Amino acid sequence: MIASVLDTSIDSLLGYKSFVVSDYDQRYDTADYYWGITPNNLCYEIMKLRPPVKPLKVLDIGCGEGKDAVFLARNGYLVTAFDLSETGIEKGKKLAEKCHTYVDFFRADITDFRATDYYDIVFSSGVFHFIPPKIRDEITTNLKEYTTRNGIHAINVFVDKPFVAVAPDKDANRFRWTTGELFMLYHDWKLHRTEEVIFDCNSGGIPHQHCMDIMIAERVE
Numbered sequence: 001m002i003a004s005v006l007d008t009s010i011d012s013l014l015g016y017k018s019f020v021v022s023d024y025d026q027r028y029d030t031a032d033y034y035w036g037i038t039p040n041n042l043c044y045e046i047m048k049l050r051p052p053v054k055p056l057k058v059l060d061i062g063c064g065e066g067k068d069a070v071f072l073a074r075n076g077y078l079v080t081a082f083d084l085s086e087t088g089i090e091k092g093k094k095l096a097e098k099c100h101t102y103v104d105f106f107r108a109d110i111t112d113f114r115a116t117d118y119y120d121i122v123f124s125s126g127v128f129h130f131i132p133p134k135i136r137d138e139i140t141t142n143l144k145e146y147t148t149r150n151g152i153h154a155i156n157v158f159v160d161k162p163f164v165a166v167a168p169d170k171d172a173n174r175f176r177w178t179t180g181e182l183f184m185l186y187h188d189w190k191l192h193r194t195e196e197v198i199f200d201c202n203s204g205g206i207p208h209q210h211c212m213d214i215m216i217a218e219r220v221e
Contacts, residue, residue: 024085039071052076056120062127066092073101082108115146159211189217
């Protein structure tokens, strides 16, 4: 009722970044899948390091339309996945149903979410740039704390490079990382992969490039 009187959304009243929501809801509001349904290569690396020979709990942070979450679930993992886009979540549920599998999808903002359950695998691709620098340590510390012994994190982040032009969707609530910043947050874990790559992208219909740090780390004690 308050939102209606103020001619705004409930998300705005609760502090969600409505322009980000509408941006991705608009991208995902098609019959096709905006990012396709081919799984991220990190999913295959997860399967090599932690094959699902027993039930392993996965948290997919910023799952988009659910292609990676559904892929992992189809291969025997117990997957929980969240995203800020309601449209993305609904398409993820439809994809899971079509593939005869189940993913525990729910809607949340990465800046608000804090883990309270333990996971064997934490996965996130192309999402951590929505975390403001001042709370990156807090969020990664929480995720590390709620990871089982010998659990792994497979994460990539967009990195700022002066020779790589700013992406066309850059705005005030997207914060690129610095080279090696992600790796340093995991200095006390075993690092299986630390790599920096530059790749071409055509999202939004405008050709551009990204620089990305890719990491797979294992909790060892």
